[in-house]
Amino acid sequence: MGKNCFSRKSAAVVCALAVAFSALASGASSPVSGELLRPLNSYQQDGYIQTEDLLTVAEDYTGVSEDFLDAISMREDMSVSRLKKYALEYNLPAKYLQRFIDDSFVFKMGDSYEYIPVDYSLSTHSYDWDNLYTDQWGKDYIVDGESHALRIIDVSSHQGKIDWDAVAADGVDGVFVRLGYRGYTKGALNMDDYFYRNLEGAQAAGLDVGVYFYSQSINSKEAREEAEFVLDALEGYELQLPVVYDIEGAQTSAYRTYGVSVQTNTNMVMAFCDTIWEAGYDTMFYSYTSFLAKNLDLSQLQGYDLWMAQYYPVPFCPYNFQIWQYDYQARVDGIDAPVDMNLLFTDYEPNWWSV
Numbered sequence: 001m002g003k004n005c006f007s008r009k010s011a012a013v014v015c016a017l018a019v020a021f022s023a024l025a026s027g028a029s030s031p032v033s034g035e036l037l038r039p040l041n042s043y044q045q046d047g048y049i050q051t052e053d054l055l056t057v058a059e060d061y062t063g064v065s066e067d068f069l070d071a072i073s074m075r076e077d078m079s080v081s082r083l084k085k086y087a088l089e090y091n092l093p094a095k096y097l098q099r100f101i102d103d104s105f106v107f108k109m110g111d112s113y114e115y116i117p118v119d120y121s122l123s124t125h126s127y128d129w130d131n132l133y134t135d136q137w138g139k140d141y142i143v144d145g146e147s148h149a150l151r152i153i154d155v156s157s158h159q160g161k162i163d164w165d166a167v168a169a170d171g172v173d174g175v176f177v178r179l180g181y182r183g184y185t186k187g188a189l190n191m192d193d194y195f196y197r198n199l200e201g202a203q204a205a206g207l208d209v210g211v212y213f214y215s216q217s218i219n220s221k222e223a224r225e226e227a228e229f230v231l232d233a234l235e236g237y238e239l240q241l242p243v244v245y246d247i248e249g250a251q252t253s254a255y256r257t258y259g260v261s262v263q264t265n266t267n268m269v270m271a272f273c274d275t276i277w278e279a280g281y282d283t284m285f286y287s288y289t290s291f292l293a294k295n296l297d298l299s300q301l302q303g304y305d306l307w308m309a310q311y312y313p314v315p316f317c318p319y320n321f322q323i324w325q326y327d328y329q330a331r332v333d334g335i336d337a338p339v340d341m342n343l344l345f346t347d348y349e350p351n352w353w354s355v
Contacts, residue, residue: 057099068092080101118318122319127347176210187268242283292306308323
């Protein structure tokens, strides 16, 4: 990975450590005020949770049963194991339950829950969610009055025609543009119909641009083929942000990726990213937390940077990641359709430093 430093255009952000990718221009400091979100930094202590915390955190979420809140109101505290039983009884949202469990990822599976243990032998991040705020643009990560994150959107042909000057004027720092995708049944490689229009328009508006490829590969050979497809399409273009391998689970058994093994998925990430890196581009991979926890061997991916998707008010992913996709229904000037919104953390220490 490269060793340059990101900085926020709307705030004079100081990078204490060099991070992975191309430098962005820095402007005058402009601290953003907003509402401080309650931190994840664990609400349990020695396996017990204060009822006051359960009641307070419930205000951040919809779907927390009033019957549950009434049932616990006379208790002083409860064990994590008791909370798990309450979760089954009152059908609590997984994202709420996750705020009190820090040794496992929590996923809701119909009427039950799945707990995937966190492997704390892997590289972990050092973000402090006390610094996570919401404001009129969405979320921000503010340390000592200065933003330490970039607001990044990602777009494809699904967003239609985009007024990039309006996007740039609406507080967006950069964009990942979908370059292409592989078909989920027959496996044909396809360019995104709006790729060049979006790439050129965003750069002309002064935004920093990276690209992503939505993969449906089923082996390392196909992943390398996708990388070569991307490199051919990028010939003659410069990027300011990485080339991203977008790997996601099969939605149904009709998807050609249905049943692909953990090791094969892991090998494909390495094959794509290595091919891109060897061609001189910064690279990373993207997925959502359930896929990361269940379908990849992250111990083999410690040298690769991660863009993580999780639509929670406060993220839960102890593993090291640089970008957090926190919303898929954001609204941005110049774009008629909803758009994904992300934070790119400028205090990030790249995974490759630890291997």
